[in-house]
Amino acid sequence: MSQTGPECAMVDAAGIRKRFGTHVVLKDVSLAVRRGEVVCIIGPSGSGKSTLLRCLNRLEEIEAGRIVIDGELLGYREIDGRLHALPERVICRQRAAIGMVFQRFNLFPHLTALENVIEALVVVKKTPRQDATARGRALLGRVGLDDKALHYPSMLSGGQQQRVAIARALAMDPKLMLFDEPTSALDPELVGEVLTVMRELVRAGMTMVVVTHEMAFARDVADRVVFMEAGTIIEEGPPGVLFATPRQDRTRAFLSRVA
Amino acid sequence: MLRPTENAVVPLPRSGRRLAVAAAVVVLAMLAWSVATNPRFGWDTVARYLFAPDILHGLWLTLQITICAMAIGIAGGVVLALMRLSASGFLRALSFGYIWFFRGTPVLVQLLFWFNIQALYPNIGLPFGPGLDVNALITPLVAAIFGLGLNEAAYMAEITRAGITSIDSGQAEAAKALGMTRAETLRRIVLPQAMRVIIPPTANETISLLKTSSIASVIAVTELLYSAQLIYSVNYLTVPLLVVASLWYLAVTTVLSIGQHYLERRFSRGALHVANRP
Numbered sequence: 245m246s247q248t249g250p251e252c253a254m255v256d257a258a259g260i261r262k263r264f265g266t267h268v269v270l271k272d273v274s275l276a277v278r279r280g281e282v283v284c285i286i287g288p289s290g291s292g293k294s295t296l297l298r299c300l301n302r303l304e305e306i307e308a309g310r311i312v313i314d315g316e317l318l319g320y321r322e323i324d325g326r327l328h329a330l331p332e333r334v335i336c337r338q339r340a341a342i343g344m345v346f347q348r349f350n351l352f353p354h355l356t357a358l359e360n361v362i363e364a365l366v367v368v369k370k371t372p373r374q375d376a377t378a379r380g381r382a383l384l385g386r387v388g389l390d391d392k393a394l395h396y397p398s399m400l401s402g403g404q405q406q407r408v409a410i411a412r413a414l415a416m417d418p419k420l421m422l423f424d425e426p427t428s429a430l431d432p433e434l435v436g437e438v439l440t441v442m443r444e445l446v447r448a449g450m451t452m453v454v455v456t457h458e459m460a461f462a463r464d465v466a467d468r469v470v471f472m473e474a475g476t477i478i479e480e481g482p483p484g485v486l487f488a489t490p491r492q493d494r495t496r497a498f499l500s501r502v503a
Numbered sequence: 504m505l506r507p508t509e510n511a512v513v514p515l516p517r518s519g520r521r522l523a524v525a526a527a528v529v530v531l532a533m534l535a536w537s538v539a540t541n542p543r544f545g546w547d548t549v550a551r552y553l554f555a556p557d558i559l560h561g562l563w564l565t566l567q568i569t570i571c572a573m574a575i576g577i578a579g580g581v582v583l584a585l586m587r588l589s590a591s592g593f594l595r596a597l598s599f600g601y602i603w604f605f606r607g608t609p610v611l612v613q614l615l616f617w618f619n620i621q622a623l624y625p626n627i628g629l630p631f632g633p634g635l636d637v638n639a640l641i642t643p644l645v646a647a648i649f650g651l652g653l654n655e656a657a658y659m660a661e662i663t664r665a666g667i668t669s670i671d672s673g674q675a676e677a678a679k680a681l682g683m684t685r686a687e688t689l690r691r692i693v694l695p696q697a698m699r700v701i702i703p704p705t706a707n708e709t710i711s712l713l714k715t716s717s718i719a720s721v722i723a724v725t726e727l728l729y730s731a732q733l734i735y736s737v738n739y740l741t742v743p744l745l746v747v748a749s750l751w752y753l754a755v756t757t758v759l760s761i762g763q764h765y766l767e768r769r770f771s772r773g774a775l776h777v778a779n780r781p
């Protein structure tokens with residue numbers, strides 16, 4: 245049932261429907277992401293792009309459709325054509341393999357930068373504290389913050405906090421990274437340092453889905469750009485094509501507003 | 504020190520403040536003089552009874568009731584708070600009903616109720632199993648501990664719930680996204696942060712419970728105040744013995760306040776004002 249390999253998609257989401265109350269946020273959205281691919285999702289606020297991202301690691305439960313991550317059905321087990329909900333432990337294991345970076349960083353304020361990075365290693369993966377610490381320090385080095393290991397989040401700038409958050413997600417050795425508007429809460433002069441770290445991840449071959457307003461970043465690093473509006477995918481394609489010659493009027497209208 | 508200029512700075516005169524301080528000092532001195540010299544305070548009697556065996560035994564019972572009842576209150580409060588925040592409507596209603604009942608009836612009535620429980624259930628035990636004599640099981644001390652503890656749980660439930668809901672939902676989301684279970688998220692991420700909000704009112708509750716424990720005297724538990732009352736009912740040295748009891752309550756409250764200070768410091772890790780300390 246589960247197959248892996250380069251030909252298998254990392255993300256295969258089909259027919260995703262999600263409602264908040266009576267408001268339908270996602271209308272049968274389908275999205276496939278290949279291994280090693282970088283997909284940027286753009287669109288006006290309220291278009292459902294963040295919700296789609298949050299469905300991919302089951303922070304939101306979907307009402308219809310199915311999500312397959314690396315050949316494994318997310319949240320359910322299929323037996324004789326029926327979907328059986330998985331126990332919490334298994335869902336947590338599935339989530340642990342998907343890194344997520346939030347718009348508001350969501351660092352744990354009662355833990356130092358290093359403790360933030362290693363907390364899940366110790367609690368979830370039961371890594372011995374010493375090994376986790378070594379790995380945590382290496383990851384902080386990778387995001388350029390080796391000297392801030394013992395600082396609490398409140399002592400760090402927004403850009404530094406977001407880099408710690410990226411290191412924290414990377415600590416779990418994810419096969420997929422989700423970024424939910426990672427630079428939207430940052431002062432303009434701090435955006436660059438976070439994008440630099442993300443570019444480095446792209447170079448390292450990480451599979452990434454990025455919800456972003458940074459059009460230059462999307463144009464630069466994305467293999468594919470997805471434009472969403474009102475709960476549906478309007479258009480998708482390589483950045484060179486989508487930004488230069490959008491086929492849909494709504495894409496053109498949006499791009500002319502943000503450009 | 505910061506100075507607006509390099510010139511000498513003359514502060515505004517504070518004559519009103521100085522006058523108020525002087526007046527307060529005079530009043531306090533008069534009060535202290537009267538307390539020290541009024542023979543009816545009976546300071547020699549206070550000294551004689553401060554470490555009397557009956558008083559110390561009463562203090563010991565008071566401490567037992569306070570510690571055990573607060574332990575029940577905290578454990579019960581956490582469980583009730585989690586039920587209140589649960590997705591299950593039944594658990595939410597159950598918790599709500601408990602809090603409604605225990606906050607809604609006087610703690611004195613609850614205490615008397617536990618004391619007289621054998622009137623309702625003379626025997627408890629599994630059907631057909633060996634029974635237990637309730638009269639022997641529920642001693643006045645046990646009745647006091649359960650009565651005050653179960654009552655306290657209702658208040659602690661609300662304090663704990665307030666603490667948990669004060670934590671930004673992004674914290675639990677980040678923990679979830681890292682693969683933590685709900686229990687791990689609560690224990691490692693949410694509760695340690697909620698403690699900052701929970702500790703001050705919990706210290707209040709503990710100090711309040713310490714003093715409320717004196718109502719155990721109505722069910723014949725010879726705790727601190729009742730011990731003092733038993734002595735002055737014989738020798739009529741009412742004021743000195745009330746002073747003795749008060750001094751002990753003050754002493755225990757002082758120890759609790761110091762404990763609160765250190766607990767608060769421990770759980771404010773990462774908060775800006777502490778983090779910036781060298």
